[in-house]
Amino acid sequence: MSYFRANIELLDGYMPGEQPTDPSVIKLNTNENPYPPSPAVLRAIAAVTPEQLRRYPHPLGNPFRDVAARHFGVTRDHIICGNGMDDILNLTVRAFSGPEAALAYPVPTYTLYAVLGAIQASVVREVPWKRDYGLPIDELVQADGRVTYLANPNAPTGTLVPFEQVRTLAERLRGVLCIDEAYVDFADQDCMELARSRDNVLVMRTMSKGYALAGLRFGFAVGHPDLIAGLMKVKDSYNVDAVAIAAASAALTDQEYFRQTRDRIVRERRRLAEALAGLGLDTLPSQSNFLFTRFERPPAGQVYESLKARGILVRYFNSPGISDRIRITVGTPEQNDALIAALKDLLR
Numbered sequence: 154m155s156y157f158r159a160n161i162e163l164l165d166g167y168m169p170g171e172q173p174t175d176p177s178v179i180k181l182n183t184n185e186n187p188y189p190p191s192p193a194v195l196r197a198i199a200a201v202t203p204e205q206l207r208r209y210p211h212p213l214g215n216p217f218r219d220v221a222a223r224h225f226g227v228t229r230d231h232i233i234c235g236n237g238m239d240d241i242l243n244l245t246v247r248a249f250s251g252p253e254a255a256l257a258y259p260v261p262t263y264t265l266y267a268v269l270g271a272i273q274a275s276v277v278r279e280v281p282w283k284r285d286y287g288l289p290i291d292e293l294v295q296a297d298g299r300v301t302y303l304a305n306p307n308a309p310t311g312t313l314v315p316f317e318q319v320r321t322l323a324e325r326l327r328g329v330l331c332i333d334e335a336y337v338d339f340a341d342q343d344c345m346e347l348a349r350s351r352d353n354v355l356v357m358r359t360m361s362k363g364y365a366l367a368g369l370r371f372g373f374a375v376g377h378p379d380l381i382a383g384l385m386k387v388k389d390s391y392n393v394d395a396v397a398i399a400a401a402s403a404a405l406t407d408q409e410y411f412r413q414t415r416d417r418i419v420r421e422r423r424r425l426a427e428a429l430a431g432l433g434l435d436t437l438p439s440q441s442n443f444l445f446t447r448f449e450r451p452p453a454g455q456v457y458e459s460l461k462a463r464g465i466l467v468r469y470f471n472s473p474g475i476s477d478r479i480r481i482t483v484g485t486p487e488q489n490d491a492l493i494a495a496l497k498d499l500l501r
């Protein structure tokens with residue numbers, strides 16, 4: 154007999170991308186930022202005092218909430234901090250869904266939603282995207298989740314649903330709409346306005362991608378104070394630490410640095426997409442810091458293995474509907490050049 158609940162016993166668990174220890178590997182597999190975080194972040198970390206480490210941090214992360222409130226034009230009460238956005242996702246799944254309360258989302262998408270739903274023994278309703286990754290509004294409304302997740306831009310496709318369609322979905326849903334904007338820093342639009350104006354929308358952000366702080370673990374959500382107050386009841390007492398609060402606050406404050414590195418990545422995204430098109434490859438239109446590219450000969454799984462053998466790591470999902478594509482994080486110009494050269498060779 155197992156000690157675990159049946160749903161945990163059956164669970165495969167979330168499978169994170171590989172983190173190789175060899176520093177010479179060109180790592181284009183987990184959508185990290187290829188540039189370091191702002192120098193202001195390192196200064197903020199160095200300025201943390203022994204007294205700050207001896208004491209517990211602010212339980213709600215208020216120093217960060219105040220910086221974010223000014224940045225997004227909301228109040229501190231509209232913001233909850235998390236140990237990465239994954240922590241925020243976990244909180245929302247636990248707060249809104251369960252065996253009697255469905256969780257819905259379009260697929261394919263970020264696979265953590267399914268894992269968290271399974272842990273919570275929630276009713277999970279997966280709705281296929283429309284052709285070309287259009288938003289299946291009617292089908293999601295019919296799925297009637299107490300909570301609906303929308304990764305926008307979506308992962309692993311990189312595609313973006315226009316604001317007006319997201320607004321229509323939010324208006325028609327009876328439950329909460331959680332908009333996962335992990336990659337929005339690289340997109341032409343965001344849905345923060347819905348978090349300010351509606352009582353059933355949470356916009357979730359991470360400092361891992363646009364702010365180059367994946368190792369720090371800091372995410373947050375913005376929404377109506379009633380939603381935020383409910384989530385506060387579910388979180389760990391001190392879910393963000395003193396170092397992370399200081400570093401994330403410094404990163405969000407340094408918008409000049411953020412814009413410079415973001416613009417470089419967006420320029421490289423365009424150049425890499427053009428180079429892939431030049432090799433005759435089909436890539437979905439991306440509003441994120443990665444590209445989702447189709448391979449026929451050799452097939453995607455083989456391309457993944459061959460690149461890995463050459464010291465270039467990309468992400469391959471052997472799952473229905475997407476097993477013919479590879480997800481490639483946009484790297485530095487030199488990393489992208491190495492990838493393009495390797496692909497030219499492989500496709501010859």
Ligand SMILES: Cc1ncc(COP(=O)(O)O)c(C=O)c1O
Nearest residue numbers: 237238239263308335359361372
């Ligand atoms: C769509 C999406 N949402 C959320 C996250 C989690 O971000 P964090 O690093 O803040 O936990 C990721 C991470 O890759 C992601 O791809």
